[in-house]
Amino acid sequence: MSLLFEPTPDGAGRYYDWILNGLGWTLSLALGAWTIALVVGTLVGVARTLGSGILPKLGRVYVETFRNVPLLVQMFFWYFVLPELLPARIGLAIKQMEPPWASFVPALICLGLFTAARIAEQVRAGVQALPAGQTQAAFALGLSRTRMYRLVLLPQAFRIILPTLTNEFMTIFKNTSVALTIGLVELTATAREINENTFRTFEAFGVVTIVYLVIALLAWQLMQRIERAAQLPGFASGISRT
Amino acid sequence: MMVDLSAIAAAMPFLMKGLLFTVQITLVGVTGGVVFGSLLAVARLSQNRILSALSGAYVNLMRSIPLILVIFWVFFLVPWAIGWVTRSARPVAVGASLTIYVTFVLFEAAYYAEILRAGFRSISPGQYAACAALGLSKLNTYIYVIFPQAIRNVLPILLTQTISLFQDTSLVYVISATDLLGAASKIAQRDGRLVEMYLTVGVIYFVFCYTASQLVKRLQGRLAYGTR
Numbered sequence: 001m002s003l004l005f006e007p008t009p010d011g012a013g014r015y016y017d018w019i020l021n022g023l024g025w026t027l028s029l030a031l032g033a034w035t036i037a038l039v040v041g042t043l044v045g046v047a048r049t050l051g052s053g054i055l056p057k058l059g060r061v062y063v064e065t066f067r068n069v070p071l072l073v074q075m076f077f078w079y080f081v082l083p084e085l086l087p088a089r090i091g092l093a094i095k096q097m098e099p100p101w102a103s104f105v106p107a108l109i110c111l112g113l114f115t116a117a118r119i120a121e122q123v124r125a126g127v128q129a130l131p132a133g134q135t136q137a138a139f140a141l142g143l144s145r146t147r148m149y150r151l152v153l154l155p156q157a158f159r160i161i162l163p164t165l166t167n168e169f170m171t172i173f174k175n176t177s178v179a180l181t182i183g184l185v186e187l188t189a190t191a192r193e194i195n196e197n198t199f200r201t202f203e204a205f206g207v208v209t210i211v212y213l214v215i216a217l218l219a220w221q222l223m224q225r226i227e228r229a230a231q232l233p234g235f236a237s238g239i240s241r242t
Numbered sequence: 243m244m245v246d247l248s249a250i251a252a253a254m255p256f257l258m259k260g261l262l263f264t265v266q267i268t269l270v271g272v273t274g275g276v277v278f279g280s281l282l283a284v285a286r287l288s289q290n291r292i293l294s295a296l297s298g299a300y301v302n303l304m305r306s307i308p309l310i311l312v313i314f315w316v317f318f319l320v321p322w323a324i325g326w327v328t329r330s331a332r333p334v335a336v337g338a339s340l341t342i343y344v345t346f347v348l349f350e351a352a353y354y355a356e357i358l359r360a361g362f363r364s365i366s367p368g369q370y371a372a373c374a375a376l377g378l379s380k381l382n383t384y385i386y387v388i389f390p391q392a393i394r395n396v397l398p399i400l401l402t403q404t405i406s407l408f409q410d411t412s413l414v415y416v417i418s419a420t421d422l423l424g425a426a427s428k429i430a431q432r433d434g435r436l437v438e439m440y441l442t443v444g445v446i447y448f449v450f451c452y453t454a455s456q457l458v459k460r461l462q463g464r465l466a467y468g469t470r
Binding site: 064065067068069070071072073074076077080081084085170174175176177178180181188191192195201205208209212213215216217 | 309310318319436437440451
């Protein structure tokens with residue numbers, strides 16, 4: 001792995017600087033998108049449990065759309081297609097963003113909204129897994145619908161779906177690699193660049209593979225801790241993992 | 243901006259060619275993935291500790307790294323590996339499609355293995371004991387008794403994974419292959435028709451995946467009724 005300590009062709013540093021830079025973009029994209037996904041996913045998931053009216057239908061349209069189109073096609077939509085569909089002035093402003101942001105921002109929105117659809121399904125499953133008595137008790141206590149979700153249903157639902165959320169959290173780090181197709185130099189793109197500069201394929205891709213393994217391990221550890229701390233008595237194993 | 247329908251119509255034959263390749267990758271991926279995945283799952287559940295650990299390491303490695311990275315690995319490694327096997331001095335050039343087939347079998351097998359492992363574990367130990375009592379060999383136990391029941395138990399999940407495999411094939415774009423998305427992007431760049439092309443393939447993917455997922459949902463309901 002001596003490759004890491006050799007100077008880069010631009011003379012600005014060594015190859016480990018490139019790796020760290022790529023890692024920085026991978027982590028920022030994953031964590032930023034995860035935040036968006038949790039917020040939007042919770043809202044859409046709740047909307048889908050509301051029973052009647054237009055909101056559950058809109059929630060379903062959201063989930064089906066984002067789940068049935070490949071992530072890469074969605075990436076291209078936010079990057080290539082949307083600026084053309086918007087009014088010319090806004091479209092141009094988007095296209096003229098500074099280099100890393102011009103790909104980072106679309107990638108962030110894309111990955112956030114994509115993952116939100118998957119989280120929404122889990123939130124819905126979590127809320128529906130709760131006994132009907134919880135909703136009835138909340139009504140009997142005179143809680144408004146907002147407070148019922150915020151104080152009674154969601155805190156329990158989230159603890160039930162934690163195991164499946166762990167899966168999703170680990171997936172989002174891997175999915176950040178799709179952003180390389182719109183020009184974000186994250187980890188995988190970094191490996192490709194180092195390979196193109198040095199032709200040392202094994203080392204370049206080997207290092208990055210190890211970095212992904214470490215990320216996966218750390219993400220899993222973190223979620224295991226949260227799972228243990230938040231375990232719900234009586235729902236110990238969560239809903240079915242399969 | 244106006245969407246030009248005639249551009250879409252003109253591109254259709256080429257897009258359909260791309261779609262054909264997408265379907266081919268999916269078929270190879272699901273066939274090879276389920277076969278290799280079953281072997282991995284059986285190895286994982288075997289009494290042999292080394293075999294079980296090796297299979298577990300493979301599955302966890304594949305599931306921890308992005309598919310795009312695996313595509314790059316295979317793209318660079320396969321020519322080198324074939325060169326080594328045939329003892330030629332230089333890496334042997336292979337077509338993009340072989341690289342892609344190999345990638346998807348290796349990668350998807352890890353996901354199918356986890357699903358099948360859950361399937362194998364859903365079979366009660368009594369079945370294994372009964373097979374042993376009937377004098378079936380281990381191989382025959384799996385082929386005739388365990389596998390058919392396990393597949394049935396996890397069929398909806400297997401099919402859902404296959405839908406996501408179908409979507410994942412779009413990532414072969416990174417080595418410039420001409421699948422559905424690759425075909426669209428080539429026309430998009432040649433004619434400057436980004437909006438038309440990407441919206442069209444988005445709709446095509448949606449129609450396929452939505453229909454398939456609705457069918458899986460229906461099947462799931464029917465299977466659940468049959469077993470409970």
